[in-house]
Amino acid sequence: MKQWETSELYREVKSRPSEDGSLPFQKDSEGINTEARRRCLHLLEYSPRTIYQLKKRLMEDGFSAEQADDAVQYAESFGYVDDGNYAMEYVRTGCQKKSRRQLYMQLSSRGVDKESIEDALEAYADEQENTVRRLARKRLTQKPPRTEEDFLKAVKSLVSKGFPYEMAKRAVWELRDEYGSTNE
Structure with missing residues (x-):
């Protein structure tokens, strides 16, 4: 018995029929191996995955593209992949x-x-402003700024993380009074 055959998800799905009325983990009329379905459910038990990630992983595990597609559709029919x-x-x-x-x-x-x-x-659009402020504060706390250049480095750091320049600059400059600058 495979390790993942004892999993909770496997036991739950094993006990109920899929949308087409077939019993789980049986070869269907086309003869598609249900081993891919089992492996798919096992992968989903450890962490959520996208359709692309599941198909890629199943094919890396040696299943054909057809088997991977069938397994992912099977998991989707139970609502496990979205x-x-x-x-x-x-x-x-x-x-x-x-x-x-x-x-x-x-x-x-x-x-x-x-x-x-x-x-x-x-x-979650509103969260970006809060995030940039929090990261700016963290940056300025870890490396207390002494000069104007240190504040600019903090802005560059935030921009390199993907925040828009104006947003990063505004967040750092808001905290500037709190930390002060010796060379203005």
């Missing part, structure tokens, strides 16, 4: 530390479609 929800959750957890641009690029590289990314980013 790129829109994945994007929302990823942005919700990442918006505290990353810029909008970083989040967009990371989700894009994970195969999430542009529309889902934009919807998720729009839902």
